[in-house]
Amino acid sequence: MSKRVLLIIGGGIAAYKSLDLIRRLREQGVSVRVVMTEAAQRFVTPLAAGAIAGERVFTDLFDQAQEFDVGHIRLARECDLIIVAPATADFMAKTAHGLANDLASAVLLATDKPVLMAPAMNPHMWSNSATRRNFATLQAQGLRFVGPNEGEMAESGERGVGRMAEPLEIRDTAMALLNDGPLKGKRALVTAGPTIEAIDPVRFLSNRSSGKQGYAIAAALAELGAEVTLVSGPTNLPAPAGVKRVDIESAREMLEASEAALPLDVAVMVAAVADWRPTNEAKGKIKKGAAGVPTIALQENPDILATLSKLGKKRPKLVIGFAAETDDVEENARAKIAKKGCDWIVANDVSGDVMGGAENAVILITKDKAETWPRMAKQAVARKLAGEIAQALTTKAPRK
Numbered sequence: 001m002s003k004r005v006l007l008i009i010g011g012g013i014a015a016y017k018s019l020d021l022i023r024r025l026r027e028q029g030v031s032v033r034v035v036m037t038e039a040a041q042r043f044v045t046p047l048a049a050g051a052i053a054g055e056r057v058f059t060d061l062f063d064q065a066q067e068f069d070v071g072h073i074r075l076a077r078e079c080d081l082i083i084v085a086p087a088t089a090d091f092m093a094k095t096a097h098g099l100a101n102d103l104a105s106a107v108l109l110a111t112d113k114p115v116l117m118a119p120a121m122n123p124h125m126w127s128n129s130a131t132r133r134n135f136a137t138l139q140a141q142g143l144r145f146v147g148p149n150e151g152e153m154a155e156s157g158e159r160g161v162g163r164m165a166e167p168l169e170i171r172d173t174a175m176a177l178l179n180d181g182p183l184k185g186k187r188a189l190v191t192a193g194p195t196i197e198a199i200d201p202v203r204f205l206s207n208r209s210s211g212k213q214g215y216a217i218a219a220a221l222a223e224l225g226a227e228v229t230l231v232s233g234p235t236n237l238p239a240p241a242g243v244k245r246v247d248i249e250s251a252r253e254m255l256e257a258s259e260a261a262l263p264l265d266v267a268v269m270v271a272a273v274a275d276w277r278p279t280n281e282a283k284g285k286i287k288k289g290a291a292g293v294p295t296i297a298l299q300e301n302p303d304i305l306a307t308l309s310k311l312g313k314k315r316p317k318l319v320i321g322f323a324a325e326t327d328d329v330e331e332n333a334r335a336k337i338a339k340k341g342c343d344w345i346v347a348n349d350v351s352g353d354v355m356g357g358a359e360n361a362v363i364l365i366t367k368d369k370a371e372t373w374p375r376m377a378k379q380a381v382a383r384k385l386a387g388e389i390a391q392a393l394t395t396k397a398p399r400k
C-alpha cells in the first residue's frame with residue numbers, strides 16, 4: 001500500500017515551499033493530505049494546496065461538514081507520518097504545551113504517528129530561550145526535526161539560522177522515516193566533536209575537531225532507521241534529523257552519557273576526546289601576577305572506546321573506533337584494535353587537510369581486512385560506513 005503523509009502547513013512565508021513539498025512527495029508515490037492553519041491561509045490558499053495534493057484541504061476544527069466527513073481523530077490516525085512545514089515558533093510552542101485549539105494542533109495532540117517538523121522563523125525567534133525550551137521539549141517527546149538551515153530570511157534579508165529546510169531535504173528525511181531501513185529497531189551511539197577540559201571557570205584545554213564526520217555518521221545511521229544517540233562536545237553543527245543529541249563538555253561527561261545510552265547494537269566513537277585534563281580544576285579564575293606562570297598538572301582521561309569495548313555482557317555488538325594517523329596507518333590501526341578491544345577501526349590519514357575539512361580519505365580495518373576507500377565527502381564516508389554497519393548487524397554473526 002502506498003504511504004500516506006499528513007502535511008500541516010503553518011503560517012509563515014516559507015509556506016509557499018510546502019506546495020513544492022507536496023509535489024515532491026507525490027512524485028515518490030506518497031499520498032498527501034493537507035491541513036492548513038488559519039495563518040497559513042494568509043500565505044497560500046487551500047485551493048492551491050488542494051489542487052497539488054489532489055484532494056480537498058482541511059482547515060477547520062469546528063466545520064461540521066469537515067468533522068463529520070473525516071474528523072480530526074481520523075486525520076491524526078490515517079497516515080504513516082505527519083509533517084509540519086513550516087513549523088512556526090508559535091506552532092512549536094503550542095505543541096510543546098499540548099494546546100489543541102485549532103485543527104492542526106488538535107491533530108498533533110491526538111496522533112500516535114511519527115511527527116517531522118521543519119521549523120521556519122526569524123533567527124532571533126529561533127535563538128530565543130523560549131523557543132530553545134520548546135524545541136528541547138519536543139525533541140524529548142520524540143518529534144523529529146529537519147532544519148532550520150542557515151541563510152537569508154525571505155522577509156527581512158537578515159542572515160542566520162531559521163530558514164526552512166528545502167523541500168527536497170524535507171522529502172528525503174520523510175522518505176527515510178516512512179521506509180523501514182535495515183537498521184530499524186537497532187540502537188546506535190555516536191560520539192563526536194572535541195571535549196573541553198576545564199582549567200578554571202574561564203579557561204580550558206581542547207582540540208580542533210569540528211564534529212563534521214561524527215554528525216554525518218549519526219545522520220547516516222538514522223537514515224537507515226537506527227535509533228541514534230549522538231553524544232557531542234561543543235560544535236557549531238545542528239543536530240541531524242531524527243537523532244537524539246546529548247551535549248557534554250568533558251571526557252568524563254562523555255563517558256557517562258555514553259554509558260547511559262546502553263544497551264546498544266553499535267557504538268561509533270568519532271569524538272576527539274582530550275587525552276588529558278587538568279588534575280585540579282581551580283574553583284576561581286587563576287590570577288596573573290605574583291605567583292608567576294602557573295604550572296598545570298595533567299592526568300589521563302578515561303578512554304571511552306576502550307571502556308565500552310571491555311564491558312563484557314553489556315558490550316555493544318559492534319564497537320568502532322577512529323584513528324587519526326600520519327604514517328604506518330594500517331599497522332598502527334591494527335595495534336589500536338588490539339589495545340582498545342574494539343571490532344573495527346576507521347583510520348584516516350591526517351597528514352593532509354582532513355581536520356575540519358569537508359572530505360576524508362579512510363581505511364576501514366576489521367579483524368580480517370583492510371579496505372582503502374577513495375577520498376570522498378564526509379557524508380559519503382558516513383553513508384558507506386553505515387552500509388557496512390547494517391550489513392554486519394543484519395547478518396547472523398557480526399563480521400569481525
Ligand code: C5P
Pocket residue numbers: 191251269270271272273274275301302303304305306320321322323324
Ligand atoms: O587513542 P586514540 O585517541 O588515538 O584513539 C582514537 C579512538 O579512541 C577514537 O575512536 C576516539 O573517539 C576514541 N577515544 C575515546 N576516549 C578517549 C580517547 C580516544 O573514546 N579518551
